[in-house]
Amino acid sequence: MKARTELLAASAVVALFAAAPYLAPLVHLDISIVSEVLVTAIAVMSVNLLLGYTGLPAFGNAAYFGLGAYGAALSVQYLGFHFIEAILVGTALAFVGGLILAPFLLRRRGIYFGLLSIAFGQVFYFIAYRDTDLTGGEDGMTITRPYFGIPPAHVAIHELSFYYIALVAFVLALIAFRSVVRSPFGRTLVAIRQNEARVRFLGLNSDRFIFVALLISATMAGVSGALFALLINFAYPLELDWHQSGYFVLSMILGGAGTVWGSLAGAFIYVIGKDIISTITPLWQIFLGALFVACVLGFPRGILGSLAALLARSSAPAGVDPNATFDAHTPSEVNVGP
Amino acid sequence: MAPETILLDASHVSKVFGGVRAVDDVSMQVREGTIHALIGPNGAGKTTFFNAVSGYAMPESGHVSFRGKDVTRALNWKRVAMGMGRTFQTPSVFPELTVDENVRLGVRAHAGQAFRLRTPRGAAAAAVDARVDELLRFVNLAAQRDRLVAELAHGSQRLVEIAMSLSTDPVLVLLDEPMAGLAEAETDRIVGVIRDLRTRLGLTVLFVEHNMRVVLSLADRITVLDRGKLLAEGTPAEIAADESVRDAYLGEGVLEHV
Numbered sequence: 001m002k003a004r005t006e007l008l009a010a011s012a013v014v015a016l017f018a019a020a021p022y023l024a025p026l027v028h029l030d031i032s033i034v035s036e037v038l039v040t041a042i043a044v045m046s047v048n049l050l051l052g053y054t055g056l057p058a059f060g061n062a063a064y065f066g067l068g069a070y071g072a073a074l075s076v077q078y079l080g081f082h083f084i085e086a087i088l089v090g091t092a093l094a095f096v097g098g099l100i101l102a103p104f105l106l107r108r109r110g111i112y113f114g115l116l117s118i119a120f121g122q123v124f125y126f127i128a129y130r131d132t133d134l135t136g137g138e139d140g141m142t143i144t145r146p147y148f149g150i151p152p153a154h155v156a157i158h159e160l161s162f163y164y165i166a167l168v169a170f171v172l173a174l175i176a177f178r179s180v181v182r183s184p185f186g187r188t189l190v191a192i193r194q195n196e197a198r199v200r201f202l203g204l205n206s207d208r209f210i211f212v213a214l215l216i217s218a219t220m221a222g223v224s225g226a227l228f229a230l231l232i233n234f235a236y237p238l239e240l241d242w243h244q245s246g247y248f249v250l251s252m253i254l255g256g257a258g259t260v261w262g263s264l265a266g267a268f269i270y271v272i273g274k275d276i277i278s279t280i281t282p283l284w285q286i287f288l289g290a291l292f293v294a295c296v297l298g299f300p301r302g303i304l305g306s307l308a309a310l311l312a313r314s315s316a317p318a319g320v321d322p323n324a325t326f327d328a329h330t331p332s333e334v335n336v337g338p
Numbered sequence: 339m340a341p342e343t344i345l346l347d348a349s350h351v352s353k354v355f356g357g358v359r360a361v362d363d364v365s366m367q368v369r370e371g372t373i374h375a376l377i378g379p380n381g382a383g384k385t386t387f388f389n390a391v392s393g394y395a396m397p398e399s400g401h402v403s404f405r406g407k408d409v410t411r412a413l414n415w416k417r418v419a420m421g422m423g424r425t426f427q428t429p430s431v432f433p434e435l436t437v438d439e440n441v442r443l444g445v446r447a448h449a450g451q452a453f454r455l456r457t458p459r460g461a462a463a464a465a466v467d468a469r470v471d472e473l474l475r476f477v478n479l480a481a482q483r484d485r486l487v488a489e490l491a492h493g494s495q496r497l498v499e500i501a502m503s504l505s506t507d508p509v510l511v512l513l514d515e516p517m518a519g520l521a522e523a524e525t526d527r528i529v530g531v532i533r534d535l536r537t538r539l540g541l542t543v544l545f546v547e548h549n550m551r552v553v554l555s556l557a558d559r560i561t562v563l564d565r566g567k568l569l570a571e572g573t574p575a576e577i578a579a580d581e582s583v584r585d586a587y588l589g590e591g592v593l594e595h596v
Binding site: 195 | 392394419424426430432443444446447453456502503505506
């Protein structure tokens, strides 16, 4: 996509979300649901970086999401921290979680990476589940949403102001995500997905790249989890559970693996779909499953991935024969010596 | 360095798969500035030997030294940093990236830019651009730079892979069957590129090849493996006249017309 077109499209999407508090009531949508879309999109991005870009089955990102949620909730409950401080604590906790788990994960590939990710996530799940004194165990912990924290410090955060905080957080996360995946580092992650052996034979230690990708992913999931806890004023063990990781993966596939905007599209479909269907029937997961199957069959590259492929095809230069062989070798006069 | 400098020294290298000694006590040396061919019937252990030398799969026993340093246990990416490049039987490329991006990744890796979270600008970016241009022109793929590698013909993919293995400024390039599966015209093109590796870039080349016409016309020295063991080593003329080599290839008829 041309830079101008992308900027225009991005501005339009952000403008649409900025107007959402006025648009959502028209379709009987609670603005906190749209907040959840934005917050979830950040977690989906964290999965996208590992799975969509690097090709690592990130089936345990709920661990970092849950650490972010509990970090925020606990710091509000026991330390009386304000909103911004709670977000920072939750994010820091998820980062530390990533720092601890990354050394175990970074040499694993394929299904082993996926299984180990799930296993680590379940460890955190059971800690939160069993440690009833601190976390409230199975029942979770309810908190009162704190004041904002930095001047104007004593501003209560209502649903509307939370929404705009979530929007700002999402836009910042998206810009960060985009610049990471477009950077030389991000291109190397894509290269690792396509052919890790060749990356190593370009003289690069791919484990180092995966280590940093894990840390970035954990941090993003932590931001998302902390915001989520403060959105619903509640932290509960299922946030750490592998089902939660599964929803992130599902949303990423729906939206488009390896695309910058796919995470938002996927989170939108998942959260709004869940909200609408669950008001109609308690069996919402069946219908969401059917939607998922339909999407994978109809748009195997996700909504945005398929859209991008369609755009690329329509703008491809005509008359290029993919099967053309090269011309006979004609040594040129350039000096390519080291 | 003097032409007699030994660049790669493999001594008593063995690699076992289950009960099979795929490479059995093989020693060979590659001298700087030579084009050295490694030949042998299917299953002779040529690729396994390549893997041991390049660090793709470590040998069970024996030693490999490169540029005078013992690299027997060195990880593959460290050997690349020391100046070893390699290609694979099936071109090892990034199929869903463009030709330009494939080569650029290697150039950036060598320039220490692969880890950057911001795309470099200015002089650093210009140097990378210039180097990518150079490499693409060397393999004559500049016109196809924006094509996805998956869309290219097999021979062109090999050239992309060669350009990538050159992007890290190696002194020794290991080419594993660079002509496999190519048509005559494409083979001639790769032969031209391999000659250029030495004459224009001053590199040392070790290559595996089945096509004896190519081997005898390109190589300065030939090492022959058979069933994991070293069978013979010498100049093309010596190898062509060697009885044991003729026996090993008996029935394949490859040496009949040379």
